[in-house]
Amino acid sequence: MLKVKHLTKRYDTHVALDDFSAEFPLGCINVIIGPSGCGKTTLFSCISGLEPFEQGVIEYNGNVLIEGNRPVKQDTHVIGYVLQGFSLFAHLTVLDNLTLAPRLVHKLPRKDAEARAREMLEKMHILDKQHDYPNQLSGGQQQRVAIARAIMMNPRVLLLDEPTNALDPQLVYALEKTIKELVADGLTLIVSTHHMGFADRIADYSYFVHRGELLTASEKANLLHNPQYPEIQRFIQNEEERVSHLD
């Protein structure tokens, strides 16, 4: 169980997360749903240790990972996080993007790191791109490299922030397949999205976040099917409008 307890995060006076608590079961796909600006990205930044927060505890299997304002020490790399823009290292090839951190942080010899990276790229079906630079890849390929790079550090939990953004429908299906394969390998996923169809197809558990608070949670994406909260109804309405505009 990955537990987030009483997490509060402020930016100056703006409260991004207000006493946020949630429990994410391991070995399955957790989907966080909410309108943009509801605090999803902030939540991920806090869980991953990227940003300090005022209050709260992050626990994994009963071990405290991060507590309150304590300096973040992530030497165990329990949490992996794929940022929204992928942010690949522009000056390094795909292979070097994957091997850089294992070599520097885990002191893995280059040969071993590269062997593992090739395995990972094979799994992601982009082994033929190993010597290309990030700018030569399509958005979908960049995303797969970013995911592979995060997994190279052997995280137990992987955070994906809005992975369907800027993906074509076919690529969304491919991503769903990739995500399911990752879970089958024993990884826990926490995915944030405002794409309802995507959430519906992959979610084992879903959580609705509104204005920095957890509104409700459910198995599968049930909270979207018979929405009892006006916030969720409004969200669904907006999303449907947005999608119809796109068509």
Place this chain on the structure above:
Amino acid sequence: MFPTWINAVIEGLPLFGEGLRTTLSLFFQAGVIGFVLGCIVALGKSRYIPRVYPLAWFYVELFRNIPLLVILFFFYYALQFTGYVAGLLALIAWASAFTAEVVRAGIESLEEEQIKAARLLGLSRFQLISHLVMPQALMRILPVLANQFMNLAKNTSIVYFVGVLDVTYAFEQNSAKYFLFFQFFFIALGIYITLCLIIIYAFRLLEYFTKTRRAIKPVIPSDDQALPEPA
């Protein structure tokens, strides 16, 4: 067959050779040391090295806002170094301050997201700087850096003022001795232009090998005007 001044010019050439040796050795020493020092100051000024920002700021502003000649006078008259050493020290101070500003622009052009990604992967501060920040920053500023090195090559002529025999001093000596201003002037100018061209093409080559496939966009610092754009 040849005009008579040709002989005088040929007689004057050895002096230019001697001057060129000084110019080159000043250029290479000040270039290497100034570049390394400039990178360190740039890291301080962009806060990658914690808590030295005010110091780095002062260093840069000090040597950018005092004429190179006055810096030279400081080492020559006040600290009483020999002309060559004073010139070298002044050029190092000058080059490092200007390089620092150029490198800083490259460092600050880095997307915050990439830094975040590296931190998520657990890279230490030093690893982040040596594997991510500096390589990318330097690749982005190569054209401006070339410009900076050309300015350094030209500014080595400052040692003329403390009587060190460099190319400019050789020009003055020769032209006074043989009374041939333009001929010797164009020899001196030719030497400086050749040096500048070598620098330009060396950097182009560097750019070709590091940037072509990566397609890293160059950064032009806002306060750096008039980039030489050789045809």
Place this chain on the structure above:
Amino acid sequence: MDFLLTTSDLMLLWQGLQMTVLLACVASIFTLLLGIAVALYRFLMPGPFQWVGTLYVDGIRSMPLVLYLVLVFTILPVPPFQRAVFALATFNAAFIAEVIRSAVQSLDKNQMRAAALLGMSDYQIFMTIALPQSLARMIPAFINQFNTLLKDTSLVSLGTLELAKAGEILMERAWGHSFTVILIMGVVYFFVCLGLSVLGQSLEKVMRPWKRRKAPLGG
């Protein structure tokens, strides 16, 4: 060793500073005028005549100022002040011309086409459309160039009594005082130049919204 300079020594430095500022101001004005004229020439001249402008601009920019000064000071038979102004203006104008040219080049070409269709001459287009529009983005670069020019005035000490020369005279006369003299000179140059560059930066801030950078590693 006493660190106090006599009043006449200080007066010499004061005179030098006045000369430095005067020289910088006069040379800046001529630099600007000549720079605009060269940019205008390069804007108006058809291809075959471009090489004159290119030769001047690129020739100057690949030349050490000291070398240029030595040449001008040995062959130009006019009084030192005029010589210094001539040398500084003709040297820095090449850089100003280049600043103008790149700023004008980055302008929207369609406006100039539209003006040409309205029957405006190239000269009118340059003076009423290209120059005024690119002026805003050129001002920081101009100030930067004037700052360079101000520092360059220290090099014309070959014959002109400006601040650096005044300092040099004092230092050669009494080596014991050189530390004090250099300190005074450094401080004066530093504040004058810093003032100018702060002015440039604040002008740039007005024209380009610029935000202070926070620490990238949060430390």
